[in-house]
Amino acid sequence: MAPHSQARPSHTGLGRALMSAGVLTPDWAPSFAAVPRSLFLPETMWPFDMERGTSVAVSRAVDPERWQDYADSDVPIVTQWDDGEHTGSEPGTLPTSSASMPSVVFAMLGSLGVRAGDQVLEIGTGTGWNAALLAHRLGPRNITTLEVDAAVTETAHTALHQAGYPVRAVCTDGALGYLDYAPYDRIIATCAVREIPAAWIEQCAPRGVILAPWGTHWGHGDAVVKLVVSAGGGSAGGKFTGPVEFMKLREQRQPPVRHRDYVTPDAEREERTSPLTKQQFLGGPFSPLQFTLGLRVPRCVRLVAEPVNERQPVWLYSLTDHSWACALFKDQQPTQVWQSGRRRLWDETEAACTWWTMNGQPAHERFGLTVTARGQSAWLDTPEHSWPV
Incomplete structure (x- = not known):
């Protein structure tokens, strides 16, 4: 069953839907049009089927039409299970790399607030699609993307070069950042963290922006936080922009409690x-x-x-x-x-x-986060009403 039984999706149709929803803004529309997600998806992938409420295996070789339908749908797509140890077509145990929902991708890119000439560090290359969108907007020489998994890095590197966006794709621990091209004007994470790594603040320019999904140990839900680095460096703070759910930075995964x-x-x-x-x-x-x-x-x-x-x-x-x-x-x-x-x-x-x-049952957007050398503090409405987290 295709993701939409009444009308098949398309890249153009997806773009119209994203613009109607307000997540694809005019400044990002040319990048969306030029860089389809399908260029970065594997032959076998596991999109999330909204009707079944679970991931399903789809092969381009077996069912190219269904594969393309999902590529052009606003659904998340798992591209790796169990850190690459998974075999077979059935879903694995733990999703460990994916292509995010296009609506989430463009909402985050819109919040990043890039400007011409910005140097951008991306944490979590994944398929490479996000890096390609940034490269189309800013130029490949301005983008550095980090991926901890060697196989994922190699696949994304190949896809990026074939698509004409030869960004710097480096296999390394994203928590360490990448000092070679610092300071960065913008840092964006496509994996969730529970603690903002100190290296990100150190390698971000004063008044630069760090955009990352952030969550607690309470559950799997996260929220995107937009941090602005202080004029003197060394600290950052800002508000949450809305809820999301991302795979966690490998270094910060919580082992199961016994x-x-x-x-x-x-x-x-x-x-x-x-x-x-x-x-x-x-x-x-x-x-x-x-x-x-x-x-x-x-x-x-x-x-x-x-x-x-x-x-x-x-x-x-x-x-x-x-x-x-x-x-x-x-x-x-x-x-x-x-x-x-x-x-x-x-x-x-x-x-x-x-x-x-x-406090009026506050939504995510009323909360904020401050990160200093002493740790992290959450707050409601203003940093004056903060507590450690």
Whole structure:
């Protein structure tokens, strides 16, 4: 089944849809028209099927029409699973490289605010499409793109040269930046981080812009933050522009928590009920409340279990010690809570929910981030109302 059963998508049609949505602006329209995403996609790819809610394998050799349909659709496309260890056509376990949704790509490029002559550092080459769009706008000599995976780097390098955009594609750890062409006027990350690497601020020009998906350990959801480096360098700050979800910088992936390390037979635990209901608490990856909870309950992982017989547990695990909490949501009944350890994680969570409500249920765009040599601080509306994250 093609992504749209009524009318087949096309590159031109996608462009019109992106312009109507306001994410493809006139200054980026020539780059969109000249650099189709299909030039950078592999023979076998795994686009996200909106109807099925999962990734599906599509081969250009087997079904070229369906392959092209997905290339010209506003869907994310996985191009690598499991750091390249995956084999076969079925989806793997962990997506580790992709082509982002065109709407997200152009929203971020629009926020980057490039100017003629800007030197741009891209973190996460992926397929190379984003670097090619930047190269069309600014010229290949002004673009340096970094990719940690050697095979991904080589494939993107080939695609970029074949498309006529011979940018500097370097295989290295993006967290380290690339000093050879610093300072950069703009730095853009196409992978998510939980901490802005110091090298990015050091290698960005004063008053330059760093644009990156940023998230907490709470869940997979991120938000794009637009940081402006201070006039004297050494620090940066700015607001979030909206929610996204990106693959994490490999250096900053969170290893899975092991339940048995937390919930031990001899652990003391407190039991009580909570006024929070399932409808109030649970939300999707782009929920402003979930983003807020990640900011206000730092260094904590939330895991939502599958519901069974109208009962759904949610587990919280501290990353600073072995504190944990479990909330059991039951339809039409009070929420039962158990918590253990030095941190009372559910108490922190209830307090964060109350704070969010009392501050007008702020969306992502009311929050900001400041990064200094001392660490990171989040804030609401202005940097004066900040706290460490």
